[in-house]
Amino acid sequence: MTEGKKLSLGLAALLIAAAITAGHAGEAELSAEAVKCLQCHEKKGSSFRFQDGDSVPTHVSAAKYRLSVHSALTCSQCHTDFLADAHPSRRFKNKDQYRMRASAVCRGCHTAEQIKAKSIHTNLLLREKEGISSICTDCHEAHSVIPVAGGKIVKSETQYCMSCHQHEMSMTCRNGEKIHLTVGMSISDGNAHDKLRCSDCHYGFSSEEHPKRNFRSRRDYTIASSETCRRCHFDKYTKTLDSVHYTILSQGNLNAPVCNDCHGSHAIPHITRGIKGRTITTQKCRKCHPGVYAVYAKSVHGSALFNEQNQDVPVCIDCHTAHNIDNPLTLEYHEKIPQMCGNCHANPAVVSKYGLSTGVLNAYLSDFHGVTLGLYRKQREQLYKPARPIAVCTDCHGTHNITSAASSDPVAVKANLVKRCQKCHKDANENFPDAWLSHYKPSLTKYPMIFLVNTAYKIFIPLMGLGFLLQIFLHIWRYAVNR
Amino acid sequence: MGTGKIKMRRFSGYRILEHWGIILTSVVLFATGLCQRFWYVDSAQWFILKMGGVDTVRLIHRYAGIMFSFELILHVAVAIGGVLRGRWGPSMLIKKEDLQDAVHNIRYYFGLEERQARCDRYDYMEKFEYWTILVGGFLMMGTGAVLWLPTVFTRFLPGEVIPAAKALHSNEALLIFLINAIWHIYNAIFSPEAFPLDTTIFTGHISRERMLREHPVELARIEGVEVDELLGNGLNEAGSLKPGVEPGTP
Numbered sequence: 001m002t003e004g005k006k007l008s009l010g011l012a013a014l015l016i017a018a019a020i021t022a023g024h025a026g027e028a029e030l031s032a033e034a035v036k037c038l039q040c041h042e043k044k045g046s047s048f049r050f051q052d053g054d055s056v057p058t059h060v061s062a063a064k065y066r067l068s069v070h071s072a073l074t075c076s077q078c079h080t081d082f083l084a085d086a087h088p089s090r091r092f093k094n095k096d097q098y099r100m101r102a103s104a105v106c107r108g109c110h111t112a113e114q115i116k117a118k119s120i121h122t123n124l125l126l127r128e129k130e131g132i133s134s135i136c137t138d139c140h141e142a143h144s145v146i147p148v149a150g151g152k153i154v155k156s157e158t159q160y161c162m163s164c165h166q167h168e169m170s171m172t173c174r175n176g177e178k179i180h181l182t183v184g185m186s187i188s189d190g191n192a193h194d195k196l197r198c199s200d201c202h203y204g205f206s207s208e209e210h211p212k213r214n215f216r217s218r219r220d221y222t223i224a225s226s227e228t229c230r231r232c233h234f235d236k237y238t239k240t241l242d243s244v245h246y247t248i249l250s251q252g253n254l255n256a257p258v259c260n261d262c263h264g265s266h267a268i269p270h271i272t273r274g275i276k277g278r279t280i281t282t283q284k285c286r287k288c289h290p291g292v293y294a295v296y297a298k299s300v301h302g303s304a305l306f307n308e309q310n311q312d313v314p315v316c317i318d319c320h321t322a323h324n325i326d327n328p329l330t331l332e333y334h335e336k337i338p339q340m341c342g343n344c345h346a347n348p349a350v351v352s353k354y355g356l357s358t359g360v361l362n363a364y365l366s367d368f369h370g371v372t373l374g375l376y377r378k379q380r381e382q383l384y385k386p387a388r389p390i391a392v393c394t395d396c397h398g399t400h401n402i403t404s405a406a407s408s409d410p411v412a413v414k415a416n417l418v419k420r421c422q423k424c425h426k427d428a429n430e431n432f433p434d435a436w437l438s439h440y441k442p443s444l445t446k447y448p449m450i451f452l453v454n455t456a457y458k459i460f461i462p463l464m465g466l467g468f469l470l471q472i473f474l475h476i477w478r479y480a481v482n483r
Numbered sequence: 484m485g486t487g488k489i490k491m492r493r494f495s496g497y498r499i500l501e502h503w504g505i506i507l508t509s510v511v512l513f514a515t516g517l518c519q520r521f522w523y524v525d526s527a528q529w530f531i532l533k534m535g536g537v538d539t540v541r542l543i544h545r546y547a548g549i550m551f552s553f554e555l556i557l558h559v560a561v562a563i564g565g566v567l568r569g570r571w572g573p574s575m576l577i578k579k580e581d582l583q584d585a586v587h588n589i590r591y592y593f594g595l596e597e598r599q600a601r602c603d604r605y606d607y608m609e610k611f612e613y614w615t616i617l618v619g620g621f622l623m624m625g626t627g628a629v630l631w632l633p634t635v636f637t638r639f640l641p642g643e644v645i646p647a648a649k650a651l652h653s654n655e656a657l658l659i660f661l662i663n664a665i666w667h668i669y670n671a672i673f674s675p676e677a678f679p680l681d682t683t684i685f686t687g688h689i690s691r692e693r694m695l696r697e698h699p700v701e702l703a704r705i706e707g708v709e710v711d712e713l714l715g716n717g718l719n720e721a722g723s724l725k726p727g728v729e730p731g732t733p
């Protein structure tokens with residue numbers, strides 16, 4: 001080997017050795033004291049008991065300690081009471097007391113000024129001012145603490161966040177309201193979002209970023225948080241923009257519901273399509289519409305839902321939809337009502353088991369009001385001509401207070417009908433509602449007079465038509481023969 | 484209508500005007516009425532929208548109905564008044580001769596008679612048309628009024644009269660429409676004797692030749708002779724054809 005080659009080989013070896021030592025920050029040799037302590041403490045099986053019966057294992061992983069940022073320290077630099085040969089016995093009431101004491105040690109090196117530099121600690125420091133101690137090892141681990149920037153402190157992001165947010169904490173809004181930031185540990189078990197991480201919704205937060213936000217009020221916070229849902233549920237979000245709830249929200253009524261109000265925030269359950277799910281939705285609407293709920297609960301639909309767990313009856317969202325809720329007082333909504341009721345009441349699969357006729361929709365649509373409704377709709381769509389509201393199902397049957405026609409007192413029904421007819425036909429009297437054939441097709445038993453008139457003409461007109469044609473034919477024939 | 488044909492006056496100017504009036508109101512009534520009855524047909528919906536919506540169509544129909552009612556009542560008043568004042572006879576009344584003429588003509592079509600029936604001013608077909616439309620017209624008036632003012636009529640009638648009126652009004656309208664469209668238009672336009680158009684009601688004149696063929700009884704009365712004499716040598720005393728005369732000659 002030449003001189004030059006020997007030199008370069010030696011240099012390379014030196015460089016490699018330096019790299020190895022430099023690369024493993026802290027994988028230096030442990031101090032003699034640490035080695036001594038680890039002789040016992042590396043063994044598994046022993047633990048330190050507290051007065052309340054709880055215990056903490058005394059095992060320290062040497063490998064992890066070697067990798068940690070504190071590996072250069074000796075044990076007694078933190079465990080100040082202890083030396084390799086001096087091991088005082090101490091008594092603690094519970095684990096928390098022990099950990100608080102331990103955390104106080106960290107503050108010997110890591111001053112409040114240093115900690116304040118990282119905004120994630122802001123609330124911790126605020127709580128300390130109120131007298132609540134922070135426990136550093138909730139987040140940072142004790143012996144295997146590695147640089148935070150590595151992001152490998154905890155197994156999962158949820159665990160990382162929960163290490164603070166499992167505790168009692170809150171933030172104050174500008175108007176003085178407090179928002180509790182405690183999240184129950186079972187937030188996601190078996191729930192719709194249990195596969196998500198905290199930052200999937202709490203966008204902008206991470207182990208490195210924890211911006212301090214200043215909300216005007218709790219309601220503002222809730223409304224702002226609902227914007228997050230848009231990221232995954234864009235279709236539903238855009239639907240809500242068309243709803244009457246969004247309209248009143250954007251007009252300044254902050255009580256209008258947003259996503260969180262109905263769906264919750266952390267414990268969002270899976271959508272249940274069965275009877276339980278249907279009943280639950282009514283409870284949501286009840287929060288803001290208690291009067292309507294009370295009326296609905298007494299109606300034939302509501303009482304079947306709540307008392308008999310009937311799946312066939314409509315709940316709030318069947319007529320009003322869940323996300324793009326239309327203003328039900330508009331003409332457009334009004335015109336959709338017969339089809340809406342018809343979805344069930346003209347569907348034999350739904351109503352035939354209740355002894356209800358499915359011909360009711362067609363009976364309405366082929367009569368004066370139904371025909372006019374269809375034409376008004378076309379007029380509005382094609383001629384942009386405003387229409388008058390015309391009687392639809394709900395005008396006679398009611399909306400939330402629908403009662404069964406069979407079980408209602410006929411005199412009361414009649415009296416109600418006259419009042420309803422008078423809304424448009426101002427001088428109607430008690431004879432007038434009889435003009436409506438109550439969805440019946442005239443037959444020999446029901447409204448025979450009309451049935452007979454129709455039948456007579458059904459016979460007479462074709463007969464006459466045939467007669468004419470015969471006469472014409474004969475006339476032409478004879479005329480042709482004559483020529 | 485060439486030269487050499489004698490023209491006779493059949494209808495006065497008043498009648499011509501009356502007929503024009505009834506044509507116009509009927510067309511409007513049929514158009515606005517049938518599109519309501521057959522609302523589910525696409526062209527009916529197109530028509531309704533073109534007219535500006537169903538409320539407009541109803542309005543036009545009702546006011547045309549008022550016009551029609553006025554014309555109808557006026558006609559009846561004038562007819563009765565004229566009869567009472569002796570200006571004309573009750574020529575539209577149905578007599579037993581009309582039934583005989585009807586039977587006679589059916590037999591004629593089947594070749595069982597040699598010539599057509601001899602009719603008066605209005606033959607049985609015209610009378611039939613007149614009466615069905617007159618009675619039908621009054622029915623339309625009545626039921627139309629009930630449909631226009633349902634709350635007024637239900638003050639003293641039961642509520643079922645309204646759907647009953649609707650059934651009657653709708654069906655009767657269809658009947659009159661068919662009578663007019665098939666029967667009347669055939670007789671006035673497409674019948675071989677009238678083709679291309681029977682202009683009598685528009686001009687007021689009819690040729691003597693047609694009078695002789697279609698209304699010989701009236702012609703005889705006007706000219707003050709017997710019907711048989713009028714019809715000339717074609718017939719013997721029994722009223723049968725003389726030998727050598729071609730059938731079909733009046």
